[in-house]
Amino acid sequence: MSTRIRCLLLDDELPGLTYLRMLCEQIEGVEVVRAFNDPLKLLAEADQLEFDLCITDIEMPGLNGLAVARLLQGKPVIFTTAYKEYAAEAFDLEAIDYIRKPIQKERLEKALQKAADKIQPPAAAPGRQFVQLNTSQGKALLYFDQLLLLTTSDQDKRDKLATLDNNQTLVLKNISFDQLLKLLPAQSFCRINKKEILALRAVNFFSHEEITTHIPGPDNKPLILTLGETYKAGFTARTGNKPQGT
Structure with missing residues (x-):
């Protein structure tokens, strides 16, 4: 991946969060800015962090990933979940991608490349002013x-x-x-x-x-x-x- 992507990770289950972070760190060009197991803590700190993308679980107690995506005000999101019934709502939010658990590295890498293609602004051509x-x-x-x-x-x-x-x-x-x-x-x-x-x-x-x-x-x-x-x-x-x- 030629574009460098800075990610926030969110999953209320620590084993899943640790596994997601490990996968991200194995993919070239991906930087994990912060990993959260509490959606409220992520939202409290998001304004102070520079990031390009949020990768979040959907099913979480209190505030689910769909609500988090809405509160991030248009920031690109990749959803991860063990449940397929959220797919339609996820894409209504114009999510970059929707990955079923257990997450495979190749599937995550494909989703991150889609994010990179969307996030990267159009490059200035040589000599362009x-x-x-x-x-x-x-x-x-x-x-x-x-x-x-x-x-x-x-x-x-x-x-x-x-x-x-x-x-x-x-x-x-x-x-x-x-x-x-x-x-x-x-x-x-x-x-x-x-x-x-x-x-x-x-x-x-x-x-x-x-x-x-x-x-x-x-x-x-x-x-x-x-x-x-x-x-x-x-x-x-x-x-x-x-x-x-x-």
Whole structure:
């Protein structure tokens, strides 16, 4: 599988959850972000986690997997169950797939590939100057030479805010930084911390810990961003210089 998929797992039975996690870890390109045996705990933490897909059992006490899928607000879901009577309702929820237990690795891998095909945004062709992405207003063409900054949305961490050079802001729906970095020209954009990707043309000054940009901030002064420790090497490689103070 060429696309990397980050999954949440949910099964109230610990042996089944452990087995599902083991299968996922044997499939290339699949990352298990968290495994839960309580649907309420998953829902309480989901907004703070970056994930692409939820693989969930259906029959659980209190809150079943179908209800969890509805509460995840359109996040892709693969259902696993020992019961076939839920199939119609599962597909009414536009589930990626519906796997009968006991789960076979080959069957799970097929379902995850279907998820990868759906989750992966359309790749930018070589030399293309834009990419098509889903936004809160519908599909949009995001032109690389207009994009200044990408940051995590405060309203929904699965969404990203795109700041353009005409002072317009777009809400990019349900897309990760990893997916965005695959689409953006690597020579022109750099992730600078856990919450932001910056266009290098927006850089004015930078030091060991922060970057002063040409982007107007809330007080109309130049926006200053944090340069995270983990991302300094990548930033240095693209700018060809060490930040001041290193």
